[in-house]
Amino acid sequence: xxxxxxxxxxxxxxxxxxxxxxxxxxxxxxxxxxxxxxxxxxxxxxxxxxxxxxxxxxxxxxxxxxxxxxxxxxxxxxxxxxxxxxxxxxxxxxxxxxxxxxxxxxxxxxxxxxxxxxxxxxxxxxxxxxxxxxxxxxxxxxxxxxxxxxxxxxxxxxxxxxxxxxxxxxxxxxxxxxxxxxxxxxxxxxxxxxxxxxxxxxxxxxxxxxxxxxxxxxxxxxxxxxxxxxxxxxxxxxxxxxxxxxxxxxxxxxxxxxxxxxxxxxxxxxxxxxxxxxxxxxxxxxxxxxxxxxxxxxxxxxxxxxxxxxxxxxxxxxxxxxxxxxxxxxxxxxxxxxxxxxxxxxxxxxxxxxxxxxxxxxxxxxxxxxxxxxxxxxxxxxxxxxxxxxxxxxxxxxxxxxxxxxx
Numbered sequence: 146x147x148x149x150x151x152x153x154x155x156x157x158x159x160x161x162x163x164x165x166x167x168x169x170x171x172x173x174x175x176x177x178x179x180x181x182x183x184x185x186x187x188x189x190x191x192x193x194x195x196x197x198x199x200x201x202x203x204x205x206x207x208x209x210x211x212x213x214x215x216x217x218x219x220x221x222x223x224x225x226x227x228x229x230x231x232x233x234x235x236x237x238x239x240x241x242x243x244x245x246x247x248x249x250x251x252x253x254x255x256x257x258x259x260x261x262x263x264x265x266x267x268x269x270x271x272x273x274x275x276x277x278x279x280x281x282x283x284x285x286x287x288x289x290x291x292x293x294x295x296x297x298x299x300x301x302x303x304x305x306x307x308x309x310x311x312x313x314x315x316x317x318x319x320x321x322x323x324x325x326x327x328x329x330x331x332x333x334x335x336x337x338x339x340x341x342x343x344x345x346x347x348x349x350x351x352x353x354x355x356x357x358x359x360x361x362x363x364x365x366x367x368x369x370x371x372x373x374x375x376x377x378x379x380x381x382x383x384x385x386x387x388x389x390x391x392x393x394x395x396x397x398x399x400x401x402x403x404x405x406x407x408x409x410x411x412x413x414x415x416x417x418x419x420x421x422x423x424x425x426x427x428x429x430x431x432x433x434x435x436x437x438x439x440x441x442x443x444x445x446x447x448x449x450x451x452x453x454x455x456x457x458x459x460x461x462x463x464x465x466x467x468x469x470x471x472x473x474x475x476x477x478x479x480x481x482x483x484x485x486x487x488x489x490x491x492x493x494x495x496x497x498x499x500x501x502x503x504x505x506x507x508x509x510x511x512x513x514x515x516x517x518x519x520x521x522x523x524x525x526x527x528x529x530x531x532x533x534x535x536x537x538x539x540x541x542x543x544x545x546x547x548x549x550x551x552x
Contacts, residue, residue: 153218156185166218170198170213181193181194230292242296284471331544341508348484348488350379352440353382357386362440364545366442366443370443376484377451378499381463387439393416424436490537513532
């Protein structure tokens with residue numbers, strides 16, 4: 146049998162890390178022996194386990210260890226990280242280490258080095274002259290890059306579930322359900338937002354057009370104006386329908402305030418795009434008086450950056466939409482490293498995209514009427530996401546009110 150010893154430490158029982166370690170090992174056809182275990186007896190105590198993982202082949206053992214490393218399992222025998230130079234642009238050496246979104250260090254030249262700008266599904270590259278490690282998506286790999294291969298010398302530290310009384314973000318370990326205590330969650334999110342802003346932190350919004358369709362655009366606009374939101378990431382649709390609602394009072398041709406169908410209202414979003422094109426940009430439309438309110442207006446007036454990532458289904462699109470998705474991804478990647486919290490609201494594709502870019506340290510909330518949106522985020526590895534299944538037309542007004550309870 147091929148064997149390696151791993152170590153687990155932290156709140157490994159409360160977080161089910163120990164149980165999941167054993168389950169993964171058995172499910173993949175391996176075996177394990179618990180060599181040592183120390184269970185914390187107080188809420189502040191952590192636990193520790195030393196486990197021997199066994200498999201019939203080196204390939205199977207590496208496959209098991211690869212999955213366990215994402216849980217925070219550390220191979221007991223400390224070895225130098227293995228670096229192999231890429232031979233071609235966009236081509237990594239076989240057996241390259243694929244990163245998780247958790248805090249990661251590598252053991253290089255006798256010391257542990259932090260992997261900067263951590264993101265899942267990337268490669269870890271080492272700058273040997275500057276003694277720095279950072280991640281790169283495979284599309285950015287260049288010939289000569291020194292890339293981490295294998296699991297030796299890699300230590301992953303996932304966020305652990307607290308042993309104190311349950312907090313709002315502890316619900317991330319429960320099933321996706323519409324039966325969670327909505328007001329308790331919203332009040333908890335509001336408290337977290339206030340705390341982040343009090344410390345000078347940043348909060349981002351990833352939003353879909355349903356924010357406007359449900360009449361909640363005014364609440365998001367107010368949050369931007371009041372300084373709660375530091376960056377907006379969306380597509381052509383959110384901006385288009387927000388501008389439509391400001392220019393014509395409709396969204397998808399429906400009056401936002403009354404819900405009435407407007408004659409020829411289905412053309413309003415195209416007319417909105419046309420007016421912005423005439424001004425030249427969203428900022429220019431604000432400056433020349435064409436656009437006088439709404440989400441995008443408040444972004445311009447309050448210098449809140451926005452990333453509008455294009456897609457093949459876009460009408461127009463607006464002149465500010467980034468039609469090269471790789472360029473849009475680069476900008477989203479930049480802001481993903483700068484924020485302390487992200488609210489992903491009613492947009493499946495943008496939420497999943499942002500979830501893939503976020504470090505697990507970022508407190509993340511996904512709000513959608515469709516449970517599968519939240520489930521897909523979790524399945525992709527964004528386990529830190531707090532999922533709330535509800536109508537955005539309910540969520541945003543309640544969140545706004547919770548943020549102003551003491552006013």
